[in-house]
Amino acid sequence: EVQLVESGGGLVQPGGSLRLSCAASGFTFSSYWMHWVRQAPGKGLVWVSRINSDGSSTSYADSVKGRFTISRDNAKNTLYLQMNSLRAEDTAVYYCARDQDYGGNWGGMDVWGQGTTVTVSS
Amino acid sequence: EIVLTQSPGTLSLSPGERATLSCRASQSVSSSYLAWYQQKPGQAPRLLIYGASSRATGIPDRFSGSGSGTDFTLTISRLEPEDFAVYYCQQYGSSRFGQGTKLEIK
Numbered sequence A: 001e002v003q004l005v006e007s008g009g010g011l012v013q014p015g016g017s018l019r020l021s022c023a024a025s026g027f028t029f030s031s032y033w034m035h036w037v038r039q040a041p042g043k044g045l046v047w048v049s050r051i052n053s054d055g056s057s058t059s060y061a062d063s064v065k066g067r068f069t070i071s072r073d074n075a076k077n078t079l080y081l082q083m084n085s086l087r088a089e090d091t092a093v094y095y096c097a098r099d100q101d102y103g104g105n106w107g108g109m110d111v112w113g114q115g116t117t118v119t120v121s122s
Numbered sequence B: 001e002i003v004l005t006q007s008p009g010t011l012s013l014s015p016g017e018r019a020t021l022s023c024r025a026s027q028s029v030s031s032s033y034l035a036w037y038q039q040k041p042g043q044a045p046r047l048l049i050y051g052a053s054s055r056a057t058g059i060p061d062r063f064s065g066s067g068s069g070t071d072f073t074l075t076i077s078r079l080e081p082e083d084f085a086v087y088y089c090q091q092y093g094s095s096r097f098g099q100g101t102k103l104e105i106k
Helices: none
Strands: A003-007 A010-012 A018-025 A034-039 A045-051 A058-060 A068-073 A078-083 A092-102 A105-112 A116-120 B004-007 B010-013 B019-029 B034-039 B046-050 B063-076 B086-091 B101-105
Touching: A003 A092, A003 A105, A018 A034, A018 A092, A018 A116, A034 A068, A034 A078, A034 A105, A045 A068, A045 A078, A045 A092, A045 B086, A058 A068, A078 A092, A105 B034, B004 B086, B010 B019, B019 B034, B019 B086, B019 B101, B034 B063, B046 B063, B063 B086
Parallel strands: A010 A116, B010 B101
Antiparallel strands: A003 A018, A018 A078, A034 A045, A034 A092, A045 A058, A068 A078, A092 A105, A092 A116, A105 B046, B004 B019, B019 B063, B034 B046, B034 B086, B086 B101
8 A cells, every 4th residue: 555654743842853754655665756745724735845756856945945854765765854943833734745757747746644743832 | 936826715515516616827837737636624635636637546537627827727527525625726846735725515
């Protein structure tokens, strides 16, 4: 079964750090670009970051640039999001998602994890 | 940077009716790079449509996508009770999502 399972969320004080993990199974993780998407309570989906299949290229939303770092370990089939200098506005459910590609044609984000909750509060 | 605007914000319909949801881009978007998602409360989003009009695996054929340039549409031909949810469009280049349309039972 194709699956993504996030972990690492929790309560952290403003200015603190947290590292999220996303364990992939049931597919060849190293062949896929991956994303982090977040959703603040009662709000819409916001794209956070993406990484290419071998980890050599990354991009970030302006709101997290310089504070968050996406990475991956293809040997461990795991995606990461290192979050530093956390702010109250980073409070959200964080989802990892797989980017589907059909021979150069984008196929959307076709597999999602269940999400992990990050709360930034003193 | 391309901004996606979805309308209406909330759509109230009854089961069996037809739903038409709009996603308008601030600049022209390649049809290949437009996707739609469904999200129910407490659940992760689910991919419905990619490439503006291709249904994802397992998606019923009552869901269809269309459009080009700056105007895209998600149509649900006959609403089933399980279709009431929030729907988002997304553009590939910036990975940005629209703000969502809530489809609620009238």
